[in-house]
Amino acid sequence: MRISGKRLNFGFDRFSGLYLWGLFILIFGIWEPRLFLTLGTVHSIASEQAVAALLGLAVVVPLATGAFDLSIGATANLSAVLVALLQSQQHWSMWPAIAVALLIGVIIGAVNGFIIVRLQVNAFIATLGMATIVGAVETIVSGNSQPQPPTSSAWARLTQYQIFGFQALFFYVIIIALISWWFLERTPAGRYMYATGGNGVAARLSGVRVGGWTWLSLIFSGTVAGLAGVLFSSQSGPSLTFGPALLLPAYAAAFLGSTQLRPGRFNVWGTVLAVYVLATGVFGVQLITSVQWLNDMFNGVALIVAVSFAVWRQRRARADVTPAQPVESSPAESGPGAAGGGPPGSANGQSPGLRSSPAGDSAAPGGGP
Amino acid sequence: MTAPADTTPALAVTGLSKRFGASVALQDVDLAIGPGEVHAVLGENGSGKSTLIKILSGFHRPDAGTVAVSGQPLPLGHPASSYRLGARFVHQDLGLVDSIPVLDNLAIGAGFATRLGTISARRSSERARADLARVGLAVDPGASVGSLSPATRTGVAIARALREDPGSPVRLLVLDEPTATLPATEVDRLMDIIRRVSAAGVGVLYVTHRLDEIFTIAGNVTVLRDGREVAAVPTSSLDHRRLVDLLVGEELTAAHHVAETLPAEGERPALSLRGITGASLDGFSADFGAGQITGIAGITGSGRETVLGAAFGAIDRTGEVLTAGGVRLAPSRPDLAMRHGLAYLPADRVRNAAILSLSARENISLSSLRPFRRFGTMRGRPERRIALTWFQRLSVRPPDLVDLPLESFSGGNQQKIMFAKWLRREPVVFLLDEPTQGVDVGAKAVLHRQLVQAAAGGAAIVISSSDVDELAAICQRVIVCRDGRAAADLRGGEVSARAISRECLLGSASPNHGVSSTTGVPRPGASPGRVFPDQGFPDQEGPADK
Numbered sequence: 030m031r032i033s034g035k036r037l038n039f040g041f042d043r044f045s046g047l048y049l050w051g052l053f054i055l056i057f058g059i060w061e062p063r064l065f066l067t068l069g070t071v072h073s074i075a076s077e078q079a080v081a082a083l084l085g086l087a088v089v090v091p092l093a094t095g096a097f098d099l100s101i102g103a104t105a106n107l108s109a110v111l112v113a114l115l116q117s118q119q120h121w122s123m124w125p126a127i128a129v130a131l132l133i134g135v136i137i138g139a140v141n142g143f144i145i146v147r148l149q150v151n152a153f154i155a156t157l158g159m160a161t162i163v164g165a166v167e168t169i170v171s172g173n174s175q176p177q178p179p180t181s182s183a184w185a186r187l188t189q190y191q192i193f194g195f196q197a198l199f200f201y202v203i204i205i206a207l208i209s210w211w212f213l214e215r216t217p218a219g220r221y222m223y224a225t226g227g228n229g230v231a232a233r234l235s236g237v238r239v240g241g242w243t244w245l246s247l248i249f250s251g252t253v254a255g256l257a258g259v260l261f262s263s264q265s266g267p268s269l270t271f272g273p274a275l276l277l278p279a280y281a282a283a284f285l286g287s288t289q290l291r292p293g294r295f296n297v298w299g300t301v302l303a304v305y306v307l308a309t310g311v312f313g314v315q316l317i318t319s320v321q322w323l324n325d326m327f328n329g330v331a332l333i334v335a336v337s338f339a340v341w342r343q344r345r346a347r348a349d350v351t352p353a354q355p356v357e358s359s360p361a362e363s364g365p366g367a368a369g370g371g372p373p374g375s376a377n378g379q380s381p382g383l384r385s386s387p388a389g390d391s392a393a394p395g396g397g398p
Numbered sequence: 399m400t401a402p403a404d405t406t407p408a409l410a411v412t413g414l415s416k417r418f419g420a421s422v423a424l425q426d427v428d429l430a431i432g433p434g435e436v437h438a439v440l441g442e443n444g445s446g447k448s449t450l451i452k453i454l455s456g457f458h459r460p461d462a463g464t465v466a467v468s469g470q471p472l473p474l475g476h477p478a479s480s481y482r483l484g485a486r487f488v489h490q491d492l493g494l495v496d497s498i499p500v501l502d503n504l505a506i507g508a509g510f511a512t513r514l515g516t517i518s519a520r521r522s523s524e525r526a527r528a529d530l531a532r533v534g535l536a537v538d539p540g541a542s543v544g545s546l547s548p549a550t551r552t553g554v555a556i557a558r559a560l561r562e563d564p565g566s567p568v569r570l571l572v573l574d575e576p577t578a579t580l581p582a583t584e585v586d587r588l589m590d591i592i593r594r595v596s597a598a599g600v601g602v603l604y605v606t607h608r609l610d611e612i613f614t615i616a617g618n619v620t621v622l623r624d625g626r627e628v629a630a631v632p633t634s635s636l637d638h639r640r641l642v643d644l645l646v647g648e649e650l651t652a653a654h655h656v657a658e659t660l661p662a663e664g665e666r667p668a669l670s671l672r673g674i675t676g677a678s679l680d681g682f683s684a685d686f687g688a689g690q691i692t693g694i695a696g697i698t699g700s701g702r703e704t705v706l707g708a709a710f711g712a713i714d715r716t717g718e719v720l721t722a723g724g725v726r727l728a729p730s731r732p733d734l735a736m737r738h739g740l741a742y743l744p745a746d747r748v749r750n751a752a753i754l755s756l757s758a759r760e761n762i763s764l765s766s767l768r769p770f771r772r773f774g775t776m777r778g779r780p781e782r783r784i785a786l787t788w789f790q791r792l793s794v795r796p797p798d799l800v801d802l803p804l805e806s807f808s809g810g811n812q813q814k815i816m817f818a819k820w821l822r823r824e825p826v827v828f829l830l831d832e833p834t835q836g837v838d839v840g841a842k843a844v845l846h847r848q849l850v851q852a853a854a855g856g857a858a859i860v861i862s863s864s865d866v867d868e869l870a871a872i873c874q875r876v877i878v879c880r881d882g883r884a885a886a887d888l889r890g891g892e893v894s895a896r897a898i899s900r901e902c903l904l905g906s907a908s909p910n911h912g913v914s915s916t917t918g919v920p921r922p923g924a925s926p927g928r929v930f931p932d933q934g935f936p937d938q939e940g941p942a943d944k
């Protein structure tokens with residue numbers, strides 16, 4: 030039976046997201062075939078979740094180096110407000126306004142990096158503080174009233190221009206995803222970042238400039254968050270509060286994504302997949318009912334169920350591992366000290382910390398109720 | 399044997415098999431250990447020893463087979479029941495939690511001493527002290543495990559395993575390479591503890607790569623090769639040679655024959671240390687010659703364990719490190735040291751060297767990505783090819799699976815992969831701390847040959863080791879550390895295990911030296927190979943010992 034279980038491995042561990050996606054499409058397709066099974070559905074799912082996907086990509090890179098960036102929501106929000114203000118109140122033209130908004134993202138990322146790398150403050154705390162400060166700056170800049178959206182048609186076209194029925198925004202996501210994928214998987218820089226996140230001490234002793242890569246990863250996330258803000262502003266208007274609300278979904282996508290395609294590693298396509306699987310589910314649910322709380326409920330339940338399923342699969346499959354199965358570290362050979370997910374932001378995100386309590390894990394071999 | 403027909407064996411394993419994907423880790427293994435019997439399980443790296451143990455502890459689920467602990471069938475894949483039946487484990491990498499105190503680590507298995515459901519601090523710590531005293535340790539139960547030396551950490555893990563629990567008395571004690579980084583006095587102490595434990599009727603399963611220990615302690619020997627049982631014999635029927643033959647299945651060419659061709663006088667210094675201070679070093683100065691293998695010996699706190707790390711920049715220091723070209727290396731900058739041709743293999747693999755979540759290939763290539771880079775993009779094929787070459791050269795097992803995450807390799811094979819990572823850079827100066835820990839006899843010879851080859855090619859090799867035999871076998875020169883300085887410099891014919899040990903002990907005889915006095919006293923019964931009191935349990939005082 031166990032043998033057959035091994036043979037009958039359809040890649041549930043690595044591709045569970047794809048299966049889930051198929052399941053959603055099947056269910057909602059049967060339930061509401063005329064509303065759900067349309068091109069319109071495809072188009073609107075693709076563009077509605079584009080900003081969430083961007084923020085998911087923004088966090089994947091620092092997570093690869095083992096650092097949490099909690100300031101991306103606030104950064105996106107500030108950039109969205111700023112880019113609108115500069116155009117509608119200061120009468121700047123579009124491109125300079127966008128450049129300034131992106132620059133703000135770069136600066137915030139650089140300051141985060143300074144605090145984390147130079148002042149050695151835990152990333153979790155540093156970026157949490159930064160998020161609050163950026164929120165305050167946003168209030169100062171906006172005077173706490175939503176700025177007028179710019180009226181130029183170029184501004185709206187920036188994201189809403191249609192290509193094959195998809196909003197241009199969707200293609201921006203694809204482009205950013207391609208760039209981050211190439212960066213993380215295909216350049217030495219990406220390798221150094223994964224090494225930093227895997228074991229910071231060992232990486233340093235292999236000549237990796239651990240601090241520098243952490244810093245760079247935070248600048249990356251700040252910049253992409255700035256871009257996400259600009260695009261959101263163009264697509265939906267400069268809301269004062271959307272950013273922080275997107276923080277959690279971004280992390281949900283990144284963590285869910287780390288169970289997909291390359292399990293045990295925060296990875297770009299896994300994150301994109303996670304965003305769109307969840308988006309499909311939410312969209313389908315909205316067709317069936319209009320209950321308000323269902324969105325949040327769905328997102329939360331899906332995240333927990335999907336990740337626990339992946340952890341369970343990987344624990345069962347710890348045995349029949351084919352490559353890349355590092356979510357669980359074997360206590361005997363690897364030692365919990367080095368392996369544990371540790372507190373968030375520890376340089377040691379060996380596995381992206383899907384499982385809680387490394388202590389509990391290491392207790393097991395010692396035996397004990 | 400010790401187990402008459404009417405006594406239930408402490409451990410009975412029948413037909414145990416386990417596969418990882420396509421590779422067979424264990425194939426139809428039988429094993430019986432009577433109460434009071436010390437049974438050694440031996441085998442090359444990756445032969446399945448740790449896998450067997452992880453099955454016993456419930457961490458892995460076997461594909462087939464049964465296990466009974468003192469007559470009771472063990473529900474497999476269930477750690478708690480393994481504990482309840484009286485099986486206790488000291489795993490290869492100990493399984494301690496670094497960030498929390500010794501006290502909490504001890505309590506993880508058996509539970510805290512509580513009062514009305516609340517942890518009683520005083521009673522817990524009294525109990526912890528008693529547990530530690532049982533294995534001759536006097537560490538502060540409040541100290542965090544991460545701050546302890548490797549040897550002390552092993553002691554804590556053993557203390558945890560032997561902790562008394564009225565609910566489930568110990569029936570079987572399983573030790574997976576407990577002595578890999580233990581100095582000789584502590585090995586002796588461990589042997590005493592094992593004797594005492596087995597005299598009380600506990601069965602002991604003992605895994606080691608140090609063959610002399612087997613003749614000291616084990617009644618029976620089971621040898622695994624590629625997951626299969628190739629021998630199960632009483633120790634009395636074996637001698638050292640036959641045992642090695644059983645283990646490797648072929649005769650070894652000892653590396654030291656080759657090493658003898660290397661010059662005792664290095665041509666010119668490839669690396670010079672001048673007045674290195676910091677981390678138990680106090681003005682350490684020495685030159686390491688190119689084309690030569692230099693050993694570094696010394697007891698705990700002598701500076702032996704830290705000097706190479708300090709030179710490379712792993713540990714902060716003051717003082718000068720000069721390359722052959724006269725370049726002064728900045729402290730705490732491993733990247734700059736590497737640029738000048740230095741390489742450093744740290745002693746603590748899991749913490750300081752291995753990136754377990756990355757694949758073996760990625761670990762090997764991390765030391766230099768330049769050859770794989772074209773137009774800013776990594777090229778996969780040459781990277782794989784190089785990893786494969788090194789897998790073959792160092793006979794890493796399982797062969798060819800370079801994309802497996804590092805953590806799925808056995809301990810000894812991980813160590814070989816760390817060697818590959820540095821050797822492929824062809825370092826000018828290669829610094830190694832405890833280089834062959836956990837590596838089997840055959841692989842050890844392979845690694846030694848690699849080092850000799852590198853030296854013959856003009857590299858300066860520097861080995862810091864607690865194993866005097868290893869130093870005596872391949873070093874043309876041995877520097878002995880005392881009080882943070884290079885105190886003796888043995889060359890050529892002067893290098894012998896005995897001479898090194900004597901020089902090491904000279905220093906600790908000085909009464910006002912900070913190092914614990916017990917670790918410095920040679921034991922009359924100590925096995926000749928490892929009379930090397932180094933890395934002793936530092937906080938231990940004489941009287942605490944029994």
Ligand SMILES: Nc1ncnc2c1ncn2[C@@H]1O[C@H](COP(=O)(O)OP(=O)(O)OP(=O)(O)O)[C@@H](O)[C@H]1O
Pocket residue numbers: 347348350359418421422423441442443444445446447448449450490795796805806807808809810811836838
């Ligand atoms: N989690 C795992 N996934 C895949 N393969 C594994 C895993 N754990 C062990 N193996 C493989 O099983 C085989 C046996 O490994 P094991 O750790 O039992 O060796 P060992 O005898 O303890 O070696 P060493 O002396 O080096 O510690 C090795 O080939 C190893 O690569």
Ligand SMILES: [Mg+2]
Pocket residue numbers: 447448449490574808809810
């Ligand atoms: Mg092992």
